[in-house]
Amino acid sequence: MLTELLTGWITHQRWFAGKGRPIDDLTVDSDVELSPRLRHLIISVHQSGARDRYQLLLGSEAPEWARFKPAHIGGGYYDAAYDADLTAALLEGMAADRDLGALRFRHLDGVEIDTSKRSLVLGAEQSNTSLVYGDTYICKLFRRLTAGVNPELEIVTALARRDGTHIAQPYGWIETDLDGETTTLAMTQQFLSNANDGWALALASVRDLYGSLEPSASDAGGDFSSEAYRLGVTTATVHQEMAAAFPTDVIESQEVKRMVEEFRRRLTVAVAEVPALGEHAHAAEEAYQRVSDVAGEMPVQRVHGDYHLGQVMRTTNDWIILDFEGEPGQPIAERRALSSPLRDVAGMLRSFDYAARHLLADHSNADELRPRAVEWAELNRSSFLAGYSAGGGHLRAEDAVLLRALELDKAAYEVVYESRNRPTWLHIPMAAFKIGH
Template identity: 40%
Template sequence: MSESSAPRTAPPRPAAQAAPTGAAVFRSLTGLLARWLPRQRWYADKGRALSGLTLVSATELLPCADGGPTPGLLHLLVRTVPQGTPEQDGSCYQLLLGVRSVLPPALAPALVGRPADGPLRGRAVYEALHDPRLAALLLERLRAPGTLGGLTFQRAHSAAIPSGLPARALGGDQTNSSVVYGEAHILKLFRRVSPGVNPDLELPRALAAAGCDRVPAPSAWFEAEAEGAEPITLGVLQPFLAGSTDGWALALKSLSLRTDFAAAAHGLGAATAEVHLALARNLPTTTLRGERLERSALAMTERLTAAAAAVPALRPYCTGLRRSFDSLAAFARGGGHLDAQRLHGDLHLGQALHRDGSWTLIDFEGEPARPLPERRRPQPPVRDIAGILRSFDYAAGQHRAPGPWVSAWATAAREAYCRGYAEVSGDDHTQRPELLRAFETDKAVYEVLYEARHRPAWLHIPMAAVRRLAG
């Protein structure tokens, strides 16, 4: 890496004070992190060179610089600035780093590197969540509320959190990171963070207060201070629903066995409606009409334009796709309106767990690529519905032997889901197909951009929907 393109260090920016050795430790880690961060699944700026890397805060959860046999644990918030991006538009990431003199072979895949200088010179620095010993320490911190450095740990009054639970990190495609403790709890750590309460903490707490049992209630959480702004939500501990099967796996099994999925889809539609009704009763709602609703249609068009600029395969279909957004704008100009409320925001089959014939919804973070204030904004319920309908198409698109019966499977699932939703909510979105189509199109455009950046082998699935929706 040339000197001109090497990431630079800068003084900490937010209120959380670095540990006494934090700045020195970070300087010794900058080069290692600049190479390691862009390779992580949850890194948001794939394919863009990193021009800046600055320290936001550093907190030693366990001493890191003494060189003894006990592993150290360092919590970092770092800001990355891709080339061509103003520094204020960079992203802030949460890192949990373990430090050992000798790295056990089982932790070798988690190695970040060995600093050549500084307080940690020659020691192994690695992803701490893969170390059961260090992951267990996080659970103990959450069991005993309090403050350490710029971090605050909180616990729900009624939560029972056992001690000594074995920890295991989950793998797979994740935009965040999760650790399961025994069969009792799961801790979700947000990787890309910003000031403000995360919806994955805010909405489940509101639903728990409303008595809605379709969503696990948070047991504990932790935050970081942010000068002049709301605290930054860093992680949420919730009950782990052992024995559950997520809706994605359930749908793929149904397709592989050629079994009917309509009954399960109907139940999921009813569960979605229950959650929407509880959120509408307990959190602010609004109505989108006139200019506000037209702006929503314009935002969809702008997202299409940006996605087409990044994904050339989308460009031939832009004219056809815009017709859906034009229909939404015409609906607004004709006096139409849509009720808006807090939503899941990124609802798909993988965010729904099925156990003993009942559905539970999880992961209320919303679409991670969108700014936090946008994810916390009231939206029409049809956005969540469109997400599930697109997920049925995704499952069908994954089937190895596509054919007419696969299309019939997806159609039956879509219809059953909408029926289940309408029976509970009283709102049948199939009666307004032009609105449903606009939100499905917006979701498909998002999927094209996401797959092109993160999973190119899956790009054909949303592109099939694009061709259908554009026609």
């Protein structure tokens, strides 16, 4: 009966990846009791010959409020992630380094966890579920499971052990074994309750500029360039910390050329899906060819992998970088692979373009404001790069060629994404192929 209830329930969850396809079978692979009314389940969902695994905190003897979605499962069962009376078991397990069945609860050496905090589910997440305990901790449950240690846990714990200052302090995690590999189920970090999201701060600056009588982005009241500079310094610092904490390498010119061929392949796919990109694709092709022409050795290291303004928070003292998971949906091996740190730099440069332009999508004065958007993006892109260099980031003159290619590769990905999900935003990545940076 439980598997039937879960089959009907799981398809309606935001984090379920198999929407639109029928479920052929659902099985419970692991069932561990955490407390008298709380069980931890690992579920396999079979669809079209493929299997995805998910985790669920299953509550029983559902309280009255659990009759309402999204917690309600049926038959007296509910998603206990929404029950603060039961989720205390997660903090308690991590604080005690407890082993329960196949689950291992762990905490970072030298930290203490206050188990008295009560949890609240953060809204709007698509692939995970985050529980905020008071104003102190945030525990991220990885709903869809992939065998292996989560890259974010790996990176933030390594940086914390080296006294890294630009990360949210990690406290603990939950793990199990899947396919013979230690696999991260959840991780708990410092909750930055008084910090401001980088994307929100950038948009506030753009709105100030659009509403200002000042002719220049640097003269408008919401100038963001000093923050962009500090963010560049922080980015360079964290790149150096990751290079010290993990192995680094240098790839030869032939491997660089193979990377460029992958750029070309992705561009071809993007043009096939969005034919309008075709008339501007020459800009990317020329940029890729320039990388091939000057290809030499390229240093590579662990990187963030999905770096943009939504992944950084401004505290009263400095910038903090979050979500070192890498590109969502990619295999863990790819997310852990060494890459040029300029990949992160390119991601942030693209994010400045997004911040400048996305408010133009339905703006009545879009044509009049577009030059201001370009100016704002250019000012903050250059400030970020200046900060990155000042912070010790490697930006040689010849790196401009690689950086431009990485930006356009990212923009090609964005073109496909926006065409599928947000057509009114398609103009943002398309612009990257029409103007030079």
